[in-house]
Amino acid sequence: MLVGALIFGLGVIGFLARRNMIVMFLSTEIMFQGVLVNLVAMGLLHGNIQGQAMGLFVLVIAAVEAGLGLAIVVMMYRRRGTLDAESWRTMRG
């Protein structure tokens, strides 16, 4: 569980810090991994299988997120010609 928490923390750092949008999405996947490890550990600790079922749904969500997020990234890249998240600074209110 500790390992899961630390992996999640690393993912948060990566998402906030990096400016390349692809690496930001990879960091969210790292966060998913941390949550998955923790779900499985908790489910096994309580002696039931629900943790693993939830882990499967986390996998589904990760796949959906990767597909949609990467489609958006491709669209943004075509529009601006760069993967820099800072180039969308003008969206700031």
Next chain:
Amino acid sequence: MTDTLVYLAYAVTALGAAGIYVGMPREAKADRRGLFVIFVAAAAGMFCLVMHRILGDVANHVAFVILSLFALGGAGRMITHPKPVYSAVYFIIVILSTSAMLILAGAEFLGLVLVAVYAGAILVTYAFVIMLSQQSTMHSERFRNALDYDRATREPAWTVIAGFVLSATIAGMIVQRGWPSYDAVRAAAMSEHNTLRLGELLMTDMAVSVELAAILLLVAMVGAIAIARKRIPHDDTFEKRRPLGESGRTAAPY
């Protein structure tokens, strides 16, 4: 004893945060030896923390420790590496060690599905997008190869502090609330047919959820195709407004 464990957990996360801060790619050439020392110290602390629980059934424990170190190291290097392709490679390391950990903990079906879904599907998608959108200028120097928005991070100190506070809180909470010993987890895992029970649960109690997940995947596929297939005209006004090279515009428009 629990108090010292809490502080040890804080120390380990702090060391890891410091290592990440040092390792962030930036314009000036960073001193990488300090990074190595910090990471070794953090790994040793982690090792002590995990070893505290360990007596008996040594081989599995040692394997678990090594795998978790691999996962953490891969994740750390993934978010500090200046080139996205290598980040993807380190992400594969994280996936493989995580799934090995799951199999070791008795969740064999989930571990195998993890490898299949991530390495087979998600990583290939990432690789495609990276190839579509990455033109690195060909210089032999190590950092020249990366685009300049990969070389410089935004606000490394604050992000590392935020991540450190988050993970230190979670780690301290886990240690304080009675950390589940690995033996208990393993004993719970070994007493049943995991995959069979998982399938029964999914098809009886969670059948609606499974259907919802399937519909969600379908909708996401349709949405992704709808987003990505439009040919969007390149935004010319944006280019004129902005001086070249200000925000890492080394890539030519698609």
